[in-house]
């Protein structure tokens with residue numbers, strides 16, 4: 400999902416309070432950049448579209464091939480492979496002091512949007528795996544054991560080809576049978592995907608992780624927007640993930656002969672819908688500068704040159720990082736729709752189609768990322784994510800945090816999506832150091 404809310408430009412190099420110093424043996428740890436690059440490049444070839452992008456919709460053949468590749472890389476590293484009943488794939492490193500130590504999850508997703516970029520999700524998974532190998536090697540050379548075990552996780556269907564945040568909502572125990580009956584990608588596509596992957600619907604609903612076993616969740620992701628580069632920062636410390644509300648609005652008028660009906664006598668549904676469409680942009684830009692709204696679909700019926708439109712149906716989606724702003728925007732946009740319907744003497748049908756509340760990420764996780772970035776002399780920017788991520792689901796059950804690395808040109812969900820390799824490596828090292836800080840605090 401593309402990023403969009405306006406930044407709060409707090410560029411900071413201050414030391415976060417409340418974090419004690421890390422054992423020097425831990426603070427010196429760095430990932431193996433070459434090994435991570437060879438993973439990233441190999442993964443980029445799976446479902447490659449030949450123009451720098453990948454096509455790996457959830458549970459498609461290419462996505463399953465990427466997951467088979469992941470399992471193989473995990474085995475080659477001597478780590479344990481774990482696949483849960485929602486298809487979430489994990490590498491486990493039992494690096495905790497005690498067998499019953501909680502687990503710190505690091506991860507993202509290996510699925511892509513159709514004809515998407517090769518960094519979205521994939522970077523977070525290969526970085527997580529690389530961190531497990533780094534800690535494993537260091538422990539074999541005498542690094543002390545940690546208060547937690549580590550797990551690198553690839554969540555199922557983050558992008559919403561089928562359901563959206565499917566694996567993480569299942570792991571968080573937030574998935575409902577109802578969602579599976581009317582998924583956004585259609586019921587048939589979901590059932591076909593599950594069959595290809597050898598998964599069961601009942602398994603999706605049974606994949607809940609025990610929150611008391613989770614020390615936290617950290618996710619490295621590309622920003623998918625232009626703010627980090629604009630602010631001259633290399634790491635985004637994510638404060639919150641925006642809330643998203645969706646509606647289908649239908650303006651209802653009357654079909655008439657387009658040649659013989661006088662202009663003043665028409666009940667033209669497209670007029671009210673168009674006035675609303677233009678009003679949405681104007682309203683958000685004038686009164687809600689920290690929000691975004693989109694009308695991504697506009698259908699007119701019956702849809703002919705010579706018939707006055709009887710129905711115009713719009714798909715409206717809007718996002719805000721603050722719950723109050725989201726609610727206020729909702730009231731204003733629905734009132735705008737009512738107003739334009741009345742102005743053109745139309746009826747209005749309002750169907751709510753989903754709502755995700757804004758999520759605040761864990762202050763402890765943010766402090767860990769901030770402290771890690773500072774230790775590595777990396778300039779940070781605190782920001783809100785305008786896109787949905789698995790971290791918003793994990794935030795419901797454990798301390799969850801996210802860090803972003805810059806997206807060149809702000810591009811994402813397209814083959815031209817690009818993050819410099821230097822930024823990817825830096826992001827992975829900040830993730831490693833943040834994970835060690837979270838582990839020590841557990």
Ligand SMILES: [Zn+2]
Pocket residue numbers: 508519520557620
């Ligand atoms: Zn993603």
